[in-house]
Amino acid sequence: MMETYGLTKHFKDVRAVDGIDLNVAPGELVALLGPNGAGKSTTLRMLTTLIPPTSGTARVAGFDVVRQQREVRMRIGYIGQGNGAGHSQRGRDELISQGRAYGLGVRSARARAATLIESLGLGEVADRRVSSLSGGQRRRLDIAMGLIHEPGLLFLDEPSTGLDPQNRANLQEHILDLRARHETTIVLTTHYLDEADSMAERVIVIDHGRIIADDTPAQLKAEHVGDRIILGFDHETDAASAAAAVARFDPERQDTRLTIRTQGAPRRVPEILDDLRTLGNPATEVEVVRPTLDDVFLKLTGRSLREGGTADSRELVEV
Amino acid sequence: MTTLVADTRTVFSRELRPVLRDPFTIIFSMVQPLVFLALFTPLLPDDSLQWFVPGIIVMSCLFASSMTGSNLLFEIQTGSHERMLVTPLRRPALLIGRALKEIVPMFAQAALIVAVCAPFGFRFNLVGALLGLVILAAFCIGLGALSYTLALASKNQEWLFWTVQQTLIFPLLLLAGVLLPIDNGPGWLQALARGNPLSYVVDAERALFAGDILSSATFGGLVAGAATAAVELWAGVRAMRNSD
Numbered sequence: 001m002m003e004t005y006g007l008t009k010h011f012k013d014v015r016a017v018d019g020i021d022l023n024v025a026p027g028e029l030v031a032l033l034g035p036n037g038a039g040k041s042t043t044l045r046m047l048t049t050l051i052p053p054t055s056g057t058a059r060v061a062g063f064d065v066v067r068q069q070r071e072v073r074m075r076i077g078y079i080g081q082g083n084g085a086g087h088s089q090r091g092r093d094e095l096i097s098q099g100r101a102y103g104l105g106v107r108s109a110r111a112r113a114a115t116l117i118e119s120l121g122l123g124e125v126a127d128r129r130v131s132s133l134s135g136g137q138r139r140r141l142d143i144a145m146g147l148i149h150e151p152g153l154l155f156l157d158e159p160s161t162g163l164d165p166q167n168r169a170n171l172q173e174h175i176l177d178l179r180a181r182h183e184t185t186i187v188l189t190t191h192y193l194d195e196a197d198s199m200a201e202r203v204i205v206i207d208h209g210r211i212i213a214d215d216t217p218a219q220l221k222a223e224h225v226g227d228r229i230i231l232g233f234d235h236e237t238d239a240a241s242a243a244a245a246v247a248r249f250d251p252e253r254q255d256t257r258l259t260i261r262t263q264g265a266p267r268r269v270p271e272i273l274d275d276l277r278t279l280g281n282p283a284t285e286v287e288v289v290r291p292t293l294d295d296v297f298l299k300l301t302g303r304s305l306r307e308g309g310t311a312d313s314r315e316l317v318e319v
Numbered sequence: 320m321t322t323l324v325a326d327t328r329t330v331f332s333r334e335l336r337p338v339l340r341d342p343f344t345i346i347f348s349m350v351q352p353l354v355f356l357a358l359f360t361p362l363l364p365d366d367s368l369q370w371f372v373p374g375i376i377v378m379s380c381l382f383a384s385s386m387t388g389s390n391l392l393f394e395i396q397t398g399s400h401e402r403m404l405v406t407p408l409r410r411p412a413l414l415i416g417r418a419l420k421e422i423v424p425m426f427a428q429a430a431l432i433v434a435v436c437a438p439f440g441f442r443f444n445l446v447g448a449l450l451g452l453v454i455l456a457a458f459c460i461g462l463g464a465l466s467y468t469l470a471l472a473s474k475n476q477e478w479l480f481w482t483v484q485q486t487l488i489f490p491l492l493l494l495a496g497v498l499l500p501i502d503n504g505p506g507w508l509q510a511l512a513r514g515n516p517l518s519y520v521v522d523a524e525r526a527l528f529a530g531d532i533l534s535s536a537t538f539g540g541l542v543a544g545a546a547t548a549a550v551e552l553w554a555g556v557r558a559m560r561n562s563d
């Protein structure tokens with residue numbers, strides 16, 4: 001559905017995108033993850049014909065993004081980081097003119113607009129001036145505009161930024177549904193790690209304009225971080241002797257705690273607890289920490305992507 | 320699939336819609352030149368209405384189309400311009416549609432001016448006037464495209480747009496003999512005027528409104544209008560392609 005070779009964009013002396021090779025198969029849902037300024041938007045802007053690459057090539061939906069721009073444009077949808085709907089316009093008008101821009105007739109543009117207004121819950125605000133809508137309402141309107149022509153390949157730049165949790169869930173459902181029903185290929189950027197984790201089967205981590213990891217969320221986590229089992233004891237001496245007992249796992253001790261790094265931690269915990277009990281040195285507390293994409297990110301880039309309120313998959317079990 | 324005309328109509332009607340929804344500003348700006356005429360013509364020698372009215376029509380169309388980029392500046396910042404650039408809309412349609420949104424209300428205004436001036440002795444030839452408006456539209460589409468290009472170039476520094484727009488528009492007007500005749504000016508001024516495409520458009524308007532259709536002035540105006548439109552549309556499409 002899309003291939004790039006050495007895709008590069010320099011703005012004066014900023015290497016915004018620095019040689020990206022990327023292949024996306026039809027029907028894939030890919031999330032681009034990266035800190036502010038990593039080059040995510042710039043990449044999408046090249047793929048959607050908005051800016052010419054400094055070097056490298058990209059074929060999108062079968063056509064070259066520099067030489068066959070119109071062909072590309074007819075086959076893709078794009079929801080940018082800004083507001084697609086003009087602030088002095090009304091939402092429904094914008095949806096209809098967007099449909100007309102993609103060659104829909106007046107009647108089908110109206111009908112599509114009405115369907116999207118309904119399914120994105122914009123009924124009450126669609127006939128108001130866009131400038132009077134809340135940020136989240138505007139964002140949903142932008143999304144409706146990107147979907148008006150049911151593109152086979154959809155690019156979304158931070159689609160869920162500014163949405164409340166309910167609307168975020170609603171949008172994710174919408175995207176997954178689009179994919180299930182029309183086999184739409186989807187490339188999105190996001191700062192919400194749980195979103196990338198739960199939606200995308202492929203996560204591409206970008207930093208300083210380069211791809212530094214590209215895999216399924218599960219594989220990324222297993223490969224770069226792994227699970228941790230944290231065992232708590234009443235006394236340091238207990239912890240020390242327990243460390244000797246489970247030496248085969250190469251534990252790290254910190255005061256009364258032992259940390260074991262391993263794959264498939266939940267399946268190992270019963271075995272470890274049994275061992276310790278048999279040796280008369282049972283753990284008093286156990287915690288299984290499964291990695292998040294943020295841990296992967298931290299490992300790969302040395303920086304955290306996490307914003308407040310992101311889900312964390314810690315399970316604390318009292319023994 | 321769409322055509323250039325259909326694309327232009329899509330852009331044009333999108334632009335015009337908010338204006339029609341809230342017509343007061345446009346009605347107000349349409350009446351302005353009438354006030355201007357009412358205060359200015361009493362100062363002119365008799366029978367100068369015939370010379371002056373076509374100039375006023377050109378002037379208001381010129382002001383309007385030079386504003387094409389101002390609304391665009393805001394849409395570049397919010398993201399809706401980017402959204403439109405990703406659609407398959409033909410690039411010239413984006414330029415022409417936006418320019419027409421400024422020009423069409425001015426044509427309504429031209430009709431109003433002519434209607435108001437007719438009882439005071441302004442004679443006009445309908446066929447000539449219509450052809451005159453076609454030439455004016457071509458020139459103003461070119462100017463609108465230039466204004467669009469200017470907005471693209473000033474997207475990170477809005478002052479640039481206003482500075483250049485203001486700096487260009489008055490010399491352009493004065494050097495075309497819109498408000499005062501150039502004929503009695505010094506040689507250098509006349510030379511500059513001859514290099515100004517607007518001069519040919521204004522001369523053509525005066526000839527055409529007076530019914531002098533098959534004249535060299537008409538021909539000059541046609542060439543100046545078409546050339547301005549072609550050059551500026553070409554430059555505008557290029558600027559859109561290369562804009563970061």
Ligand SMILES: Nc1ncnc2c1ncn2[C@@H]1O[C@H](COP(=O)(O)OP(=O)(O)OP(=O)(O)O)[C@@H](O)[C@H]1O
Binds near residue numbers: 014034
């Ligand atoms: N038009 C431009 N002119 C100059 N520099 C630019 C331009 N657009 C982007 N940059 C620079 O390129 C780099 C990458 O920007 P980009 O917008 O692609 O980042 P991003 O990954 O989308 O970040 P964010 O998460 O903040 O949206 C940044 O350093 C940015 O300042």
Ligand SMILES: [Mg+2]
Binds near residue numbers: 040041042081157
């Ligand atoms: Mg971005």
